[in-house]
Amino acid sequence: xxxxxxxxxxxxxxxxxxxxxxxxxxxxxxxxxxxxxxxxxxxxxxxxxxxxxxxxxxxxxxxxxxxxxxxxxxxxxxxxxxxxxxxxxxxxxxxxxxxxxxxxxxxxxxxx
Amino acid sequence: xxxxxxxxxxxxxxxxxxxxxxxxxxxxxxxxxxxxxxxxxxxxxxxxxxxxxxxxxxxxxxxxxxxxxxxxxxxxxxxxxxxxxxxxxxxxxxxxxxxxxxxxxxx
Numbered sequence: 001x002x003x004x005x006x007x008x009x010x011x012x013x014x015x016x017x018x019x020x021x022x023x024x025x026x027x028x029x030x031x032x033x034x035x036x037x038x039x040x041x042x043x044x045x046x047x048x049x050x051x052x053x054x055x056x057x058x059x060x061x062x063x064x065x066x067x068x069x070x071x072x073x074x075x076x077x078x079x080x081x082x083x084x085x086x087x088x089x090x091x092x093x094x095x096x097x098x099x100x101x102x103x104x105x106x107x108x109x110x111x112x
Numbered sequence: 113x114x115x116x117x118x119x120x121x122x123x124x125x126x127x128x129x130x131x132x133x134x135x136x137x138x139x140x141x142x143x144x145x146x147x148x149x150x151x152x153x154x155x156x157x158x159x160x161x162x163x164x165x166x167x168x169x170x171x172x173x174x175x176x177x178x179x180x181x182x183x184x185x186x187x188x189x190x191x192x193x194x195x196x197x198x199x200x201x202x203x204x205x206x207x208x209x210x211x212x213x214x215x216x217x218x219x
Contacts, residue, residue, distance in 0.1 A: 037156075045148075045156065045199055047208040060207040061113070094155055099146065099201065100167065102155035 002027035004103035006095045012110045018082040022095030022103050029076045033098050036080045038091040085110045114138050114202050118211035124219040131187045133214045135200035140180045144204035147185045151196045
């Protein structure tokens with residue numbers, strides 16, 4: 001049974017870099033795309049991007065200039081960095097395996 | 113980016129009701145559409161992929177249909193655990209885009 005567990009800093013100041021990591025337990029890390037999705041409080045879902053085990057990425061153009069995703073296949077982990085955070089980046093961030101298996105979500109608040 | 117529009121934004125229904133809601137894409141997406149259920153404080157759960165394929169473990173009262181630009185999700189007999197918000201997602205091209213959601217509330 002695939003499980004995704006995510007972690008990262010929950011409170012940032014404006015202009016800081018958001019950093020989250022997601023660990024994959026059970027199942028293969030190869031052969032899938034690993035996604036990040038976010039949801040501002042009380043709002044809908046936004047797809048941030050995805051990465052595969054080889055490091056091939058697809059990013060949302062709306063965030064592309066600030067997003068970097070990476071993988072560590074030795075640890076079955078993948079990560080998200082979002083630079084120059086603003087209050088508009090306040091959201092619950094989810095990691096997922098091709099949108100069929102999701103992490104528990106991490107609330108990230110950007111506030112001075 | 114492809115825009116996904118769900119309707120209605122909310123609906124009130126009772127246990128046992130047949131419920132249908134729709135998702136419309138701003139351009140044709142074949143059958144590259146998924147439906148998710150989300151309950152407060154929880155991650156979304158995949159219900160349907162490829163417009164009409166039921167994800168493993170999802171009750172058969174959920175069904176999806178449609179292709180091209182118009183899609184529907186039907187719950188044949190609403191159960192207490194089905195009160196939630198439902199989102200569609202197109203995975204036809206990048207960036208993936210979600211609809212704004214339909215909230216199913218208890219009448």
